[in-house]
Amino acid sequence: MLYHSTTTPSHRVDLKEAILRSLPPDNGLYMPDTLPVLDPAFWEIWHELTFSEIGIAVADAFFGEDVPPQALVDIVEGTVTFDAPLVTLGPGDHILELFHGPTLAFKDFGARFMARLMAWLTRGEDRELTVLVATSGDTGGAVASAFHNVPGTRVIILYPQGKVSGLQEKQLTALGGNITALEIQGSFDDCQALVKSAFLDRELSERLNLTSANSINLARLVPQTFYYIHAARQLPEGIKPTFVIPSGNFGNLTAGLLAMQLGLPVDHFVAATNRNDVVPEYLRIGQYSPRPSVSTISNAMDVGAPSNFVRMQALFGGSWDAMKTHVSGMTFSDAQTLAAIRTVKALYDYEIDPHGAVGWLAAQKWRATHPASATITLETAHPAKFLDVMEAELGANCLEIPERLAILAQREKVATLLPADTAVFRNWLSS
Numbered sequence: 001m002l003y004h005s006t007t008t009p010s011h012r013v014d015l016k017e018a019i020l021r022s023l024p025p026d027n028g029l030y031m032p033d034t035l036p037v038l039d040p041a042f043w044e045i046w047h048e049l050t051f052s053e054i055g056i057a058v059a060d061a062f063f064g065e066d067v068p069p070q071a072l073v074d075i076v077e078g079t080v081t082f083d084a085p086l087v088t089l090g091p092g093d094h095i096l097e098l099f100h101g102p103t104l105a106f107k108d109f110g111a112r113f114m115a116r117l118m119a120w121l122t123r124g125e126d127r128e129l130t131v132l133v134a135t136s137g138d139t140g141g142a143v144a145s146a147f148h149n150v151p152g153t154r155v156i157i158l159y160p161q162g163k164v165s166g167l168q169e170k171q172l173t174a175l176g177g178n179i180t181a182l183e184i185q186g187s188f189d190d191c192q193a194l195v196k197s198a199f200l201d202r203e204l205s206e207r208l209n210l211t212s213a214n215s216i217n218l219a220r221l222v223p224q225t226f227y228y229i230h231a232a233r234q235l236p237e238g239i240k241p242t243f244v245i246p247s248g249n250f251g252n253l254t255a256g257l258l259a260m261q262l263g264l265p266v267d268h269f270v271a272a273t274n275r276n277d278v279v280p281e282y283l284r285i286g287q288y289s290p291r292p293s294v295s296t297i298s299n300a301m302d303v304g305a306p307s308n309f310v311r312m313q314a315l316f317g318g319s320w321d322a323m324k325t326h327v328s329g330m331t332f333s334d335a336q337t338l339a340a341i342r343t344v345k346a347l348y349d350y351e352i353d354p355h356g357a358v359g360w361l362a363a364q365k366w367r368a369t370h371p372a373s374a375t376i377t378l379e380t381a382h383p384a385k386f387l388d389v390m391e392a393e394l395g396a397n398c399l400e401i402p403e404r405l406a407i408l409a410q411r412e413k414v415a416t417l418l419p420a421d422t423a424v425f426r427n428w429l430s431s
């Protein structure tokens, strides 16, 4: 399979280049030349398959031309070592819990798959791979965990100072070993811009053998399609779900669109955002105006220039009308989000994290006008990752802290403080 740039479709590369280079030189994003469709035989038996079996079929559809079957099985089985259960709150109101992995966020799926695919693509090479990643909260932890102690790799994480939760920060800064954390005096968008600048510097990028672990990397998106399929078949047969996706960089939503492309029956997608609402605005008025992000309590969605928007556009052939047919946008304030956390607890005795709460609000709004719909809201992180917010709303000790998080909380933060300055960052990288 070849991959092309969304900016210059004639620029084509193979799988290894698309995954390890991550970013085409023209500043576009890589897309598969042909979008795979799972054959009818799969859609006859998909209700009976295990989560891993679904993953293996999807991975084969994307990567089967380039990666031998046994290697793909190992990559998928090494990734999907935990479940993504569907929890039903009320009639038609379903929550897909994506936080049962090692770092308690959905990003574990993408990061674990990517680490394994990269290890396979570079097998037998002796050059160290430097994985560069900007994080608004959860990506860094998932990537750090996925690559920690993987021989031949070094991970550099950029995170915005003061804009990630205390436990998220520990996940980035307390692992040590081959993981280095850079605390950037700026926003997530600044971090993302620094990472991009390093990639666009060909000389630096070649010398350090740089690769990116952000959701610009296709290897992260593909495994995220697994759980859309896995979730849909947990509904009674014949019910087409509406997926509600709390969104920031829109990698998760793009993965949902890829799942629909694979043949998954989907009624609709709802993109739910906090006040960083450039995509809901685009869906409403047809104009895309990226702008600086603002800080909210659902910090992993504080993105002002969502990197996967160009992929969403590409999947709809650049047509606003086509995108609107399949995707609606909704946006909610912090005050509404906090109220939702309390409501969900009061009505269902369920603790929903601030990101999931934004999604849950959108799901209620959707079903209010589409009462026959079954919504599946993606719960993207465990509420204990946002302990301050949760305890302020629901009271002290409202949550049990999973042991893997409690252990990290005891460890020391180690990070290097840098200004959001391209020249300073490149200097630091070079030395």
Ligand SMILES: *Cc1c(COP(=O)(O)O)cnc(C)c1O
Pocket: 105, 106, 107, 137, 138, 139, 215, 246, 247, 248, 249, 250, 251, 252, 253, 300, 301, 355, 380, 381
């Ligand atoms: C990353 C993240 C999001 C946003 O996902 P995108 O794929 O960037 O849209 C939402 N919620 C949580 C908890 C996250 O970590």
